Structures are given as structure tokens and as C-alpha cells.
Amino acid sequence: MWQPFVQGRTIGQSGSEAGVILLDEEHCEGARITLERDGGVAPFAITCGIYGWMVHTRFFSEKEDARRAYEDMKQALDVIVQSIPFKSDPDYDTKMKATTRAIGEFVELFP
Template sequence: MIWQAYESGEAIGKTGSEGGVILKDEEATDYVRITLERARYFAITVGLYGVMVHTAFAANLEEATQKYNAMKDALEAAPEDNDDLDAWCDEFTDRFR
């Protein structure tokens, strides 16, 4: 999976889905997007296009960065088979809160 800045990084500094300022925003091959934003807390939102949207939270930037990187790693291991993908999504959302 090749990650690149979402829309050439134009969303950085703008308001994210959780009402915070977007710090990082990446997309992989028109398949998945991951965004890190800071409000009173930190939020990492993943959109697996056509399948799920999930937001995890962190108390500080260090925790948020660790969670962001772990979520990206997990996304790279997502199965392509839809039968397996449903179970994978359940595990992903349980793991990242």
C-alpha cells in the first residue's frame, strides 16, 4: 500500500470530522484515508471506502501518533475478500478505540 498526502495536503490545518485541527491526513490508493486531528483530545479517523468509518481517540500527541501508526499498519493487512473483511473490521474497531 502506498500512502500519500490526501488531496496534496490541502486539508492540513483545516477542521476535521471531530471538530479539531487536522495535523496529518493520508490516503492509500483511493482505498482508505486516515486523519489525525487535535481538539480538546486527539482523534484518528479511518475511512475504508465503501466499508467503514471509525474514529479512535487519544489523550496526547504521543499516544495519538502511536495509535495513528498502528492503525496504518493494521490497514495494510486488511483482507481484500469481503467475507473476511467484515470480521477484520470488527476486530479493528475493537482494537482501536
């Protein structure tokens, strides 16, 4: 489900937080997560997003904390992107509300 973003060619490049990209992965269902070091705000930053839905960034002072959070966030993003319904789904409206709620809960769980 998760693969290196653009075959890993972004590793070592500058990321959205002006840091050096250490990890950068994309989910086949439309999400991305990136770990950077030495950005403009903090020693480590994780930026993630679900295409067309949200972008969220967290900051860390310790590499190990950032690495753990990166893995936890990947798992949570996986659950959310797999729950996004197709417009043809008969329960589309109900599932859309659940997806919106799950995104809000993600942001609260990973402040």
C-alpha cells in the same frame, strides 16, 4: 501506498471532529486516516475509514499516544484494504467473510 490526502492541502484545516488536521493520508486502495488536535470531544482524534465499508473514530488525551496509534492503525488498515477481493475472484465469498471479520477485529483492537 499511503500518500498525503489532496497533496497535503487539508493540513491545518478543520476536520470531521472539529479539530485542526495534523496528519491526513489516503491509501491507494481506498482508505483514509486523519489525526486532529483540539476537537470537540478530546485533545486528539483519529478518524479512519475504508471507502464503502466503515468509518471509525478514536479519541486521545496525549499527542504521543495518538501518534503511535495513528501509525499502528495505518498498518492494520493497509492489510485490510489489500485483502478486499475483486468480484471476479473465484474465492470471493470466502474472502469477503474474512474481510468483514478483519474489519470487526480492527474496531475491537483499536477501540
